[in-house]
Amino acid sequence: VHPCGPDSLLASIEAAKRGLIEPVLVGPAGKILRAAEVAGLDLSDYRIVPTEHSHAAAEKAVAMARTGEVEALMKGSLHTDELMGAIVPSATGLRTGRRVSHAFVLDVPTYVKPLIVTDAAINIFPGLKEKVDIVQNAIDLVHALGPEEPRVAILSAVETVNPDIPSTLDAAALCKMADRGQITGGILDGPLAFDNAISEAAAKTKGIDSPVAGKADILLVPDLESGNMLATQLQYLAGADTAGIVLGTRVPIVLTSRADTVRGRLASIAVMALVAHGKRQGAGTTSREGRP
Amino acid sequence: VHPCGPDSLLASIEAAKRGLIEPVLVGPAGKILRAAEVAGLDLSDYRIVPTEHSHAAAEKAVAMARTGEVEALMKGSLHTDELMGAIVPSATGLRTGRRVSHAFVLDVPTYVKPLIVTDAAINIFPGLKEKVDIVQNAIDLVHALGPEEPRVAILSAVETVNPDIPSTLDAAALCKMADRGQITGGILDGPLAFDNAISEAAAKTKGIDSPVAGKADILLVPDLESGNMLATQLQYLAGADTAGIVLGTRVPIVLTSRADTVRGRLASIAVMALVAHGKRQGAGTTSREGRP
Numbered sequence: 001v002h003p004c005g006p007d008s009l010l011a012s013i014e015a016a017k018r019g020l021i022e023p024v025l026v027g028p029a030g031k032i033l034r035a036a037e038v039a040g041l042d043l044s045d046y047r048i049v050p051t052e053h054s055h056a057a058a059e060k061a062v063a064m065a066r067t068g069e070v071e072a073l074m075k076g077s078l079h080t081d082e083l084m085g086a087i088v089p090s091a092t093g094l095r096t097g098r099r100v101s102h103a104f105v106l107d108v109p110t111y112v113k114p115l116i117v118t119d120a121a122i123n124i125f126p127g128l129k130e131k132v133d134i135v136q137n138a139i140d141l142v143h144a145l146g147p148e149e150p151r152v153a154i155l156s157a158v159e160t161v162n163p164d165i166p167s168t169l170d171a172a173a174l175c176k177m178a179d180r181g182q183i184t185g186g187i188l189d190g191p192l193a194f195d196n197a198i199s200e201a202a203a204k205t206k207g208i209d210s211p212v213a214g215k216a217d218i219l220l221v222p223d224l225e226s227g228n229m230l231a232t233q234l235q236y237l238a239g240a241d242t243a244g245i246v247l248g249t250r251v252p253i254v255l256t257s258r259a260d261t262v263r264g265r266l267a268s269i270a271v272m273a274l275v276a277h278g279k280r281q282g283a284g285t286t287s288r289e290g291r292p
Numbered sequence: 293v294h295p296c297g298p299d300s301l302l303a304s305i306e307a308a309k310r311g312l313i314e315p316v317l318v319g320p321a322g323k324i325l326r327a328a329e330v331a332g333l334d335l336s337d338y339r340i341v342p343t344e345h346s347h348a349a350a351e352k353a354v355a356m357a358r359t360g361e362v363e364a365l366m367k368g369s370l371h372t373d374e375l376m377g378a379i380v381p382s383a384t385g386l387r388t389g390r391r392v393s394h395a396f397v398l399d400v401p402t403y404v405k406p407l408i409v410t411d412a413a414i415n416i417f418p419g420l421k422e423k424v425d426i427v428q429n430a431i432d433l434v435h436a437l438g439p440e441e442p443r444v445a446i447l448s449a450v451e452t453v454n455p456d457i458p459s460t461l462d463a464a465a466l467c468k469m470a471d472r473g474q475i476t477g478g479i480l481d482g483p484l485a486f487d488n489a490i491s492e493a494a495a496k497t498k499g500i501d502s503p504v505a506g507k508a509d510i511l512l513v514p515d516l517e518s519g520n521m522l523a524t525q526l527q528y529l530a531g532a533d534t535a536g537i538v539l540g541t542r543v544p545i546v547l548t549s550r551a552d553t554v555r556g557r558l559a560s561i562a563v564m565a566l567v568a569h570g571k572r573q574g575a576g577t578t579s580r581e582g583r584p
Contacts, residue, residue, distance in 0.1 A: 127455070128455045128461075129455050159472065160469070160472045160474055161465050161468050161469045161472065161474060163419070163420045163421050163465070168465075169420075169461060169464075169465050171468065172461075172464040172465040172467065172468035172469075173453050173455070173460075173461050173464040173465070175464065175467075175468055176453050176463065176464035176467055176468075176482075176483075177452070177453045177464075179501075179502075180451065180452045180453065180500070181499070182452055182453060190468075191468075207473070208472070209471075210471075
């Protein structure tokens with residue numbers, strides 16, 4: 001959507017060359033071609049859908065996603081709010097019955113497997129109802145990425161239930177909802193402190209008997225502030241490669257930021273392609289009853 | 293305490309004859325002896341601790357319980373508030389770190405085992421913190437009655453977690469607290485509707501996979517109103533024999549009501565004696581860390 005900067009164009013063409021996606025470039029044709037020239041790219045193999053300005057590009061791309069003409073969206077050089085503004089309206093956008101949420105997929109060198117952190121980008125102070133959708137979106141994401149049943153750690157500052165710390169109460173409620181089939185496809189435990197979630201030794205020291213402690217695939221953070229600090233720290237100080245994806249919409253959406261490297265953009269595109277493929281297979285996120 | 297009516301005197305002397313208790317009759321000696329005459333009882337084998345009026349009887353009895361001179365209290369013909377007024381003050385009464393709570397022990401002809409309903413008499417609208425103590429008090433009670441690890445059903449109107457129904461959230465929190473060792477000695481599940489709690493068939497129909505459903509020993513009710521209706525219904529329409537006991541105090545306390553039969557009073561005394569015996573064995577309710 002509006003790939004009028006060399007970086008966003010580079011990543012999508014690179015992804016196309018690697019067979020990850022078939023790009024459809026939606027935006028002002030002149031600007032897109034100029035960006036290609038700057039980046040030294042030949043666009044003759046790719047479809048351009050011309051629109052006037054970035055606002056029109058967002059509307060057109062969302063309309064194409066609604067009809068199934070495209071199966072995922074990737075933000076180019078336009079403001080996030082401009083793209084989300086076209087996605088969010090329930091009559092014309094891409095919302096489903098689910099809350100829209102964001103997930104970071106992190107490859108942390110010091111952890112044995114990919115780690116998903118959610119929601120560190122869209123939902124600021126989610127309540128229990130929102131957390132149900134955020135967790136289910138993330139579980140469905142893991143199912144799109146591989147065959148495993150994900151282990152979900154619901155993070156708080158402590159691993160015990162404390163009536164004065166709402167995130168510990170939400171954690172307990174989410175676990176019981178999983179017991180009752182109100183959340184499906186994952187193994188949940190929480191509250192867990194960060195150390196208990198990712199280190200079996202730390203969990204053992206605390207005497208926590210949990211199928212998730214030390215083996216978490218998904219970290220559900222209490223709110224955006226804590227989540228953002230956690231994800232950014234993993235990226236900058238623990239050397240994690242980071243992909244990001246918007247979930248709970250009719251099609252997966254990649255919201256790149258200008259700070260992203262081409263490697264990071266490619267990782268996000270790969271995740272996006274897997275989610276779109278999963279939706280095509282009917283294992284998608286539109287129905288909570290969809291999963292066996 | 294103040295056994296100046298024939299009914300209360302009859303029950304305690306009958307319990308003494310059966311070897312359940314050694315009664316100490318605290319109150320105005322003249323009134324006690326007159327009540328004995330009316331009931332046709334000979335009190336010459338029993339100790340009377342004379343006091344002036346009912347208020348003084350309550351204070352004296354509580355003081356004797358504090359020093360260990362008596363190991364349980366049973367309300368005679370004085371008002372509940374008068375006895376509780378002597379029990380509740382933290383400096384001179386019988387409170388522990390625990391919330392004081394009440395449990396009915398019911399022998400329901402149509403249920404396979406004794407059923408405990410708590411709290412249907414003292415705590416009106418308990419919050420999560422209070423429910424923790426109410427559950428732990430009831431679990432400790434079951435341990436005093438027998439060797440089994442009790443199964444605790446946390447009741448609500450529904451068996452799923454509903455963010456709009458606080459009792460379902462409390463239930464989830466209590467279950468997680470049991471997972472984390474914040475509540476010990478019992479197997480908890482909830483929210484459960486009443487039918488799921490006491491009928492395995494009903495639980496199966498709803499697809500509930502629970503170690504408690506259909507096998508509950510303890511029913512934790514959401515509040516006093518629902519609990520009172522439940523307990524009274526079991527007593528009057530399902531033909532249950534009913535004992536009642538106050539827990540979370542230094543010694544167990546029986547609060548009989550004028551409507552109680554001698555049979556009911558004896559049942560309460562039997563439960564009281566078992567709890568007092570348990571406390572003597574060090575498996576009591578004063579320390580949450582006391583149980584292995």
